[in-house]
Amino acid sequence: MKPPVLVYRGEALGAYGYAEKPWFLPDVRLQAFLRAAEARGLSERVRWIEAPPAADADILRFHPPAHLAMIRRRCAAEDGALDHGATPARASIERAATHVVGAVIDAIDRLLAGEHRRAFVPISGFHHAHRERVRSYCLYNDPAIALAYLRDRGVGPRLYVDTDVHFGDGVYEGFADDPDLVAIDIHESTNTLWPYSPAVPGVGAQAGDRHERGRGPGRGTKLNLPLVAGAGDRHFAGAWAEAERLLEGAKPAFIVVTVGIDALAGDPMAHLNLSPAALTGVVRRLCELADQHAEGRLLVLGGGGYRLESIARGWGGILEALVEASS
Numbered sequence: 547m548k549p550p551v552l553v554y555r556g557e558a559l560g561a562y563g564y565a566e567k568p569w570f571l572p573d574v575r576l577q578a579f580l581r582a583a584e585a586r587g588l589s590e591r592v593r594w595i596e597a598p599p600a601a602d603a604d605i606l607r608f609h610p611p612a613h614l615a616m617i618r619r620r621c622a623a624e625d626g627a628l629d630h631g632a633t634p635a636r637a638s639i640e641r642a643a644t645h646v647v648g649a650v651i652d653a654i655d656r657l658l659a660g661e662h663r664r665a666f667v668p669i670s671g672f673h674h675a676h677r678e679r680v681r682s683y684c685l686y687n688d689p690a691i692a693l694a695y696l697r698d699r700g701v702g703p704r705l706y707v708d709t710d711v712h713f714g715d716g717v718y719e720g721f722a723d724d725p726d727l728v729a730i731d732i733h734e735s736t737n738t739l740w741p742y743s744p745a746v747p748g749v750g751a752q753a754g755d756r757h758e759r760g761r762g763p764g765r766g767t768k769l770n771l772p773l774v775a776g777a778g779d780r781h782f783a784g785a786w787a788e789a790e791r792l793l794e795g796a797k798p799a800f801i802v803v804t805v806g807i808d809a810l811a812g813d814p815m816a817h818l819n820l821s822p823a824a825l826t827g828v829v830r831r832l833c834e835l836a837d838q839h840a841e842g843r844l845l846v847l848g849g850g851g852y853r854l855e856s857i858a859r860g861w862g863g864i865l866e867a868l869v870e871a872s873s
């Protein structure tokens with residue numbers, strides 16, 4: 547019998563990183579995750595798959611062809627930065643980003659085929675990429691592509707949960723008017739964390755404020771819950787209780803979650819103080835919901851977070867929770 551949990555790895559996936567950014571070096575995050583899985587005795591209890599590259603057609607489910615062509619051209623030439631400066635154009639990153647999308651699509655195919663009930667792609671959750679804009683290390687928006695792929699395959703309603711410490715602006719903007727997607731995003735307020743509010747001229751409003759509930763036919767299907775800097779598990783539990791009111795009625799046929807371990811205490815780039823238990827609690831609850839409504843189908847994306855200790859405790863704990871809630 548196949549194990550219920552599928553996990554993606556591979557050299558191309560691990561290569562997402564920048565040699566000149568000491569906190570985001572290539573290979574380090576994936577290796578730390580693999581060590582954590584081994585240390586917790588989980589390696590033998592899941593199925594490992596090497597991330598395959600995505601077909602262009604899958605990237606184009608969310609991004610327009612001109613945008614893809616621009617990224618390919620600039621990355622092949624290693625030509626400057628793809629955004630305002632944070633994201634250098636690199637062939638190795640474009641290849642890695644293509645494999646992230648490939649893993650996510652492959653995972654959805656296997657979950658829908660009933661091969662497995664849960665999938666975890668540790669290097670993924672690049673939720674800041676907009677349809678036509680690279681933002682902050684995010685070339686292709688893999689959660690958005692996953693949600694577009696599910697839509698194209700006629701799977702609905704879908705549920706997206708994002709507990710990465712940063713507001714998932716690319717996903718929100720991409721699906722604000724989609725009535726068939728319930729999306730809940732709990733993050734540190736953009737008053738104190740990127741993408742900052744008020745809107746930056748020329749970049750637009752990506753505030754992630756509580757009053758942003760979707761647009762047009764999608765109004766009411768989105769919930770943004772900002773937490774104040776310094777918030778810990780108690781504040782998070784309060785936000786989650788609010789999220790539950792939307793979850794109750796959602797009855798999703800498929801669930802995608804970007805966990806993000808940059809909300810854990812000690813993260814050098816954000817200011818929340820969650821414990822790993824807050825995030826494993828989310829994963830356990832979503833497993834329960836997936837079992838109730840979605841034949842168990844839950845896709846977990848690793849999201850941000852760069853401290854090795856957070857990877858060991860965060861992603862390690864999340865994988866453990868997935869295995870325990872799936873056996």
Ligand SMILES: [Zn+2]
Pocket residue numbers: 710711712806808849850851
């Ligand atoms: Zn983040």
